[in-house]
Structures are given as structure tokens and as C-alpha cells.
Amino acid sequence: MTASSPPTSPSGTVLHGVPVVAGVAHGPVIRPGRLPALDEIDAAPEIDEEDRAAEASRFIAAANAVASRLRARAAHATGAAAEVLAATATLAQDRAWLGTAEKLVNAGAPAPRAVVAAVDQFVDMFTQMGGLMAERVTDLRDIRDRVIAELAGLPEPGVPLPAVPSVLLADDLAPADTAGLDPSLVVALATSLGGPTSHTAIIARQLGLPCVVAVEGLDEVEAGTTVLVDGTRGTVTVSPDPAVAAEQVATAKREAELAARWTGPGATADAHAVAIMANVQDGAGARSARQTPAEGVGLFRTELCFLNRDTEPGVDEQARIYAEVLEAFAGQKVVVRTLDAGSDKPLKFVGHHEEANPALGVRGIRIAAGNPGLLERQLDAIAAAGERTGNQPWVMAPMIATVGEAKAFAAQVRSRGLTPGVMIEVPAAALLADRILEHVDFLSIGTNDLSQYTMAADRMSADLAMLTDPWQPAVLALVATAARAGAAVDKPVGVCGEAAADPLLACVLTGLGVTSLSAAAAAVNGVGAKLSQVTLRQCREAADVVLSQPSAVDARAAALAILG
Numbered sequence: 001m002t003a004s005s006p007p008t009s010p011s012g013t014v015l016h017g018v019p020v021v022a023g024v025a026h027g028p029v030i031r032p033g034r035l036p037a038l039d040e041i042d043a044a045p046e047i048d049e050e051d052r053a054a055e056a057s058r059f060i061a062a063a064n065a066v067a068s069r070l071r072a073r074a075a076h077a078t079g080a081a082a083e084v085l086a087a088t089a090t091l092a093q094d095r096a097w098l099g100t101a102e103k104l105v106n107a108g109a110p111a112p113r114a115v116v117a118a119v120d121q122f123v124d125m126f127t128q129m130g131g132l133m134a135e136r137v138t139d140l141r142d143i144r145d146r147v148i149a150e151l152a153g154l155p156e157p158g159v160p161l162p163a164v165p166s167v168l169l170a171d172d173l174a175p176a177d178t179a180g181l182d183p184s185l186v187v188a189l190a191t192s193l194g195g196p197t198s199h200t201a202i203i204a205r206q207l208g209l210p211c212v213v214a215v216e217g218l219d220e221v222e223a224g225t226t227v228l229v230d231g232t233r234g235t236v237t238v239s240p241d242p243a244v245a246a247e248q249v250a251t252a253k254r255e256a257e258l259a260a261r262w263t264g265p266g267a268t269a270d271a272h273a274v275a276i277m278a279n280v281q282d283g284a285g286a287r288s289a290r291q292t293p294a295e296g297v298g299l300f301r302t303e304l305c306f307l308n309r310d311t312e313p314g315v316d317e318q319a320r321i322y323a324e325v326l327e328a329f330a331g332q333k334v335v336v337r338t339l340d341a342g343s344d345k346p347l348k349f350v351g352h353h354e355e356a357n358p359a360l361g362v363r364g365i366r367i368a369a370g371n372p373g374l375l376e377r378q379l380d381a382i383a384a385a386g387e388r389t390g391n392q393p394w395v396m397a398p399m400i401a402t403v404g405e406a407k408a409f410a411a412q413v414r415s416r417g418l419t420p421g422v423m424i425e426v427p428a429a430a431l432l433a434d435r436i437l438e439h440v441d442f443l444s445i446g447t448n449d450l451s452q453y454t455m456a457a458d459r460m461s462a463d464l465a466m467l468t469d470p471w472q473p474a475v476l477a478l479v480a481t482a483a484r485a486g487a488a489v490d491k492p493v494g495v496c497g498e499a500a501a502d503p504l505l506a507c508v509l510t511g512l513g514v515t516s517l518s519a520a521a522a523a524v525n526g527v528g529a530k531l532s533q534v535t536l537r538q539c540r541e542a543a544d545v546v547l548s549q550p551s552a553v554d555a556r557a558a559a560l561a562i563l564g
């Protein structure tokens with residue numbers, strides 16, 4: 001595949017996927033380089049004795065080529081990026097690992113296998129040394145991949161550095177692919193896999209890049225082809241008409257400028273208030289969210305603080321961590337969620353059992369049945385953090401399915417002088433929201449899991465992303481049920497799933513009666529600005545219309561026609 005290859009999809013073809021970050025951008029396609037699979041490398045035959053010297057020279061030449069390419073890139077970069085690239089170039093020519101690999105080649109190993117083995121050896125050593133050396137492990141693996149690609153005559157792995165602003169297309173993106181992604185050079189993302197809560201979606205949201213996932217037919221679009229990504233409609237247009245593309249990008253730019261100028265607080269054009277808050281996972285995230293007009297934290301995912309912990313953090317340590325978030329939003333509302341461990345977020349110290357269907361298993365509040373002390377200690381820590389900071393948090397439980405669970409949780413929270421609520425993520429809880437509200441002071445709808453459980457479709461499955469779309473009318477009908485229950489007793493009902501990050505859907509949720517929206521910090525301005533441009537009447541009209549649509553795609557189109 002070369003930059004000049006002709007596109008295989010005809011001009012103007014519109015591919016459809018799931019929109020995850022609003023905005024429009026266009027540019028030539030770049031794709032991450034692919035590596036030969038490790039089993040192919042392992043299966044390569046030994047090198048004959050008389051060819052080993054040549055194989056060793058081939059290896060050294062490849063390592064030198066990688067180092068000089070990195071150095072050339074360092075010369076064109078500035079600041080921290082230049083330093084990182086120069087340091088990586090130096091490591092590529094480090095005598096220690098080069099010598100180890102060369103020895104293996106001289107003993108008969110093909111160069112790619114020798115590179116893998118030598119780097120593995122140094123990765124182990126660096127990891128054991130810990131500290132700064134351990135931090136070089138990623139660089140060493142990066143060099144390994146670059147040298148292997150060079151030996152195989154393949155383009156550089158990872159995201160290539162484009163010469164002009166480009167659109168990154170991929171199957172899916174790993175964190176390593178996107179580390180240091182420069183939003184001025186990569187202007188949009190689209191993937192053939194991934195769902196609205198996939199890693200790609202999270203990165204795109206953080207960087208504010210228009211993004212569409214689960215795009216059918218994306219594999220056919222070759223590097224170099226111009227595409228237009230519309231992260232609002234969920235489309236990728238192949239070789240678009242240049243004038244139409246320019247017009248769409250200009251409109252999106254105007255919207256982005258409006259978003260950047262939005263300073264809050266959240267309200268419709270006719271002054272119907274809807275608090276717009278941020279989802280955070282630690283103190284650092286909260287401090288950066290504080291730089292946006294977010295009016296508080298609508299979801300603090302506490303389990304994400306402890307993903308790499310083997311043992312349960314003590315009450316004091318937990319209190320310190322929670323206090324950081326409460327301090328960052330001093331004087332504003334913070335909703336702390338108790339540990340949502342299990343399923344895709346297992347915590348070692350919870351001691352999860354092997355389960356055939358972990359998403360339907362012991363996760364969230366269900367852990368408390370087998371380990372009540374864990375929840376008690378966490379609530380003690382949350383109360384202590386509230387006392388220490390003078391910012392008394394609201395506290396909610398994840399994965400509530402019954403009225404009884406909500407009642408028991410509320411009693412535990414109230415006994416510590418805190419305000420109890422529950423997440424609505426299970427259809428059973430949405431259906432009985434009115435009875436749950438007899439016990440708790442607020443609800444927060446987790447549309448990610450509510451979509452998964454309503455549609456019986458794994459939120460991690462790329463094949464089912466069209467089903468786990470929060471625009472599904474069935475999901476929105478459950479949101480309406482919960483919001484109505486809240487309105488009847490004048491208690492707040494927020495949304496804290498990814499649905500709240502979609503400006504158009506945020507307006508529909510407002511029309512359904514939701515009283516607050518909490519999303520990734522990067523989405524706050526876009527959501528606030530969009531809401532400020534529409535009236536409550538328009539939101540309600542859109543809400544009515546979406547509920548009667550036959551599909552998520554129709555629901556989105558119908559809302560767009562009303563809300564613009």
C-alpha cells in the first residue's frame with residue numbers, strides 16, 4: 001500500500017459507522033503499519049552457517065536505518081518530542097542489546113527472531129531494575145518493532161508521522177498507537193472495530209478529534225485516499241466533492257468556535273437549567289476537568305484508581321485519593337461512585353471468581369453481598385474525605401437491579417451523613433425507578449451499561465456496536481421512564497454514560513426530562529454550547545419523535561432534523 005495507490009471504494013461512497021465524537025474533518029488517509037505476527041517470526045528456519053555473517057550485517061544495517069530515521073525526525077521536531085525521539089535513536093544503537101542480538105544471529109537465529117529474543121532479555125532486565133530504566137521498556141519494544149519492520153521491508157509500525165493534516169484509519173487503536181498523537185497532524189479517527197466505549201473512542205474524546213467507530217467497509221479505503229469523517233452523523237465519505245467537504249468542515253469549525261467560547265452554566269436557549277458536569281477517575285483528571293466550565297463531577301469512577309493494586313487500599317489512603325477530587329471541585333457537586341469492579345474492570349483485591357458471563361455476574365454492588373466490609377470501608381473513606389475537605393459528596397452505587405439493593409445502600413450512605421443515589425444501568429432498575437426513588441435522593445443513568453443490558457449486546461463487541469448505540473429507541477424509552485419517575489417526586493435524574501457526551505443526544509436527553517449531564521471533560525464545551533442554541537420545546541419535540549423511530553439511525557436523523 002503506498003500513499004499514491006488509487007482508492008478501491010468509488011468516489012463519494014458514504015460508509016456508515018457509530019459516531020462517537022462530533023465534528024467534521026477531512027484529509028488523506030494514513031494507517032498504522034502492521035508487523036509480521038510473532039509466530040511467523042518464531043517459525044522462520046535457522047540460517048545456514050555460511051549466510052550468518054550476511055544476516056548479521058543485514059541486522060546492523062536495519063538498526064542503523066531505524067536510528068537515523070528517528071534522528072532525522074528529532075531534527076524536525078521541537079521540545080519534548082525532539083528529546084524523546086533523540087533518546088530513542090540512541091537506544092536503537094545501544095551496544096548492549098545490539099551485541100546480544102548479533103551473537104544470536106551468529107549462532108544461527110534469523111535476524112527478526114534474534115531481535116525479539118535480545119529485546120525480551122533487556123526488557124526483563126530493565127523491568128527488574130525498575131524506576132527510570134523500567135520506563136525505557138516501551139521505547140525498547142518500539143525499537144524492536146521498527147527494526148523488525150525494516151528487516152521485512154514493511155512501512156514503520158505505529159502511527160506514521162504525516163507531512164500534512166491527515167485522517168487516521170485503523171482496525172482499532174491501542175494506547176501505544178496513539179501516545180503522542182498530534183491533533184494538528186491527525187485531524188480525525190475512524191475504525192472498523194470498536195464501540196462507543198472502546199479505547200479509540202476514549203482517546204478521540206480526550207483529544208477532541210472527530211471520530212466514528214465500527215465503520216463497515218473501512219478496510220477497503222487505502223492510505224492516501226482523501227476521506228471526510230463526520231463524527232456527528234457517523235459517516236466516512238470516500239473521495240468527497242472538495243467544495244462540499246470544505247463547506248461541511250467550515251460549518252463544523254464554526255460550531256467548534258462556539259463551543260470554545262461557551263462558559264456555562266448549562267442551560268437551553270430559553271434558560272432551562274441542566275447542569276453539565278465532568279466524569280473523572282482521579283485527582284489529576286479532576287484538576288484538568290476544573291479548567292472547563294463543568295459545574296461539578298457527575299461520575300467519579302473510583303475503581304479506576306485501583307486497577308493495578310493487588311491489595312485493598314486502607315481507609316486513610318482511599319480518603320486521601322477521594323479528597324483530591326473533592327478539593328479540585330471545592331464548593332461544587334461531586335458524585336462519587338462506589339467500586340464498580342468486575343466484568344471488564346476486575347480488581348485483584350476483590351477476589352473475583354471465574355464466571356462464564358462476567359458482565360452478568362458479580363460486579364458493582366453485587367460484590368458487597370460476599371464482601372460487605374469492602375463497601376463499608378469505602379463508604380467510611382468517602383465520608384472521611386468529605387469531612388477533610390468540607391465538600392460533602394453525593395454517593396451512588398453501580399449496577400443496582402432491585403429496590404431492596406437501593407434501600408440497603410441508601411441506609412448505609414445516610415448513616416454516614418451523606419446523600420445516597422443509585423445508577424440506573426439495569427433495565428429492571430429503570431422500570432422500577434419510581435419505587436427506587438422512595439429510598440434514594442437521586443438517580444444517575446449509565447447509558448453504556450443500560451444499552452448493553454437493554455439490547456442484550458456486549459458493549460465491548462465491535463460486531464454489535466450498532467445495537468449498543470445509546471440512540472436505540474428502547475434505551476431512550478427506559479431513560480424516559482427513569483426521568484419521569486424523578487420529575488414526579490422532584491428528585492434529580494442525571495445521565496453519566498457516554499450518551500451525555502454527544503451534543504445532539506444531550507439535547508434529546510434534556511427533552512426526556514434529564515436534569516444533569518456528565519461526560520468526559522473534553523465533551524463539556526460541545527454539549528453546553530449545543531444545548532445553549534436550542535429551546536426546551538425543541539428538545540421535547542425531538543425527544544417525542546425519537547421514541548417512535550424504528551432504529552437508532554432513524555432516531556438520530558429525526559433529532560437532527562429538529563435540533564439542527
Ligand code: PEP
Nearest residue numbers: 446447448449496497498
Ligand atoms: C455506564 O455504564 O454508562 C457508566 C457510566 O458506567 P461505566 O461506563 O463505568 O460502566
Ligand code: MG
Nearest residue numbers: 425446448449
Ligand atoms: Mg456502567
